[in-house]
């Protein structure tokens with residue numbers, strides 16, 4: 001007797017369609033959001049990091065964006081437990097991560113990171129390195145604690161991103177994500193609050209986008225033409241959750257257009273709650289506007305499957321499960337192309353398998369205790 005298989009759920013139908021980003025085909029619409037975990041002593045991702053990512057790929061995550069990983073510039077970071085994307089042992093660790101993710105059927109990009117003026121001098125891995133940024137100004141406006149970058153510094157950092165991207169391609173990653181969000185170095189240039197330069201890298205939105213555009217162009221030149229470059233950006237900054245890069249769609253377009261022209265293949269628009277409209281007069285969220293303004297594939301993010309945002313998560317708050325019908329409606333309308341999931345995937349490595357399998361009733365609330373382990 002033949003048994004009719006159950007009809008696929010609406011979530012499965014919508015989320016399991018493949019999507020292309022330049023030369024890469026991602027098997028479905030679910031991405032893992034980049035999440036710093038600090039489980040890599042001396043910046044080397046070990047076997048526990050390999051299996052942490054591999055578990056999620058094997059359970060259906062189509063695209064893994066790794067935790068932020070420092071590019072090869074002494075001022076890039078401030079922890080020797082955050083993985084680095086330079087150095088022989090570090091890259092050997094990463095190569096194992098990429099291989100294991102591929103074995104599970106997923107695709108993976110490293111998130112390349114420079115923290116700029118967020119750095120406190122004296123911290124590892126390179127204690128003597130100063131904090132550097134567009135104007136030596138911290139996100140809270142404090143002056144005189146870091147170094148305004150010279151042309152030489154800019155060139156060094158551009159080179160560091162290009163080298164990291166070349167390494168990513170060489171060791172088997174499927175693309176790169178450049179971290180241009182949340183008030184870190186690239187965002188410090190994009191945002192007028194931290195960029196007070198009067199040279200070609202400061203002033204109007206196009207000038208403020210010049211440094212990021214030069215990094216993108218350098219990466220584009222260094223990697224193969226079909227190798228995807230994803231650019232993550234946000235309105236919000238750490239320490240300043242309510243500030244905005246752009247108050248209007250026109251301002252946003254002025255920032256994004258030069259980045260797209262420099263070679264971005266997809267944008268990852270970071271918001272805390274994906275369902276909030278970005279500008280008056282339209283329901284589109286930030287990823288929706290980004291797609292409309294640039295024509296590029298976009299990734300949305302922010303409290304997918306949860307009812308409270310991640311800032312509460314850092315403060316130790318849990319979060320209840322929230323339905324994803326509205327998210328599916330938006331995907332169906334092609335408002336954006338992919339959905340990145342953060343805490344829900346930290347909590348439950350099987351999140352994607354449950355959602356793709358129509359087992360939404362098995363999703364568990366987020367408990368901040370998940371931050372303490374690499375399970």
Ligand SMILES: Cc1cc2nc3c(=O)[nH]c(=O)nc-3n(C[C@H](O)[C@H](O)[C@H](O)COP(=O)(O)O)c2cc1C
Nearest residue numbers: 033034035036067068301302303304310341342343
């Ligand atoms: C523990 C943790 C670490 C994070 N680290 C990064 C990071 O390295 N790079 C980044 O761009 N965003 C980082 N984020 C933000 C997430 O990528 C994501 O945008 C945010 O958690 C919202 O998604 P969620 O509501 O699904 O958790 C982090 C978030 C968490 C919870």
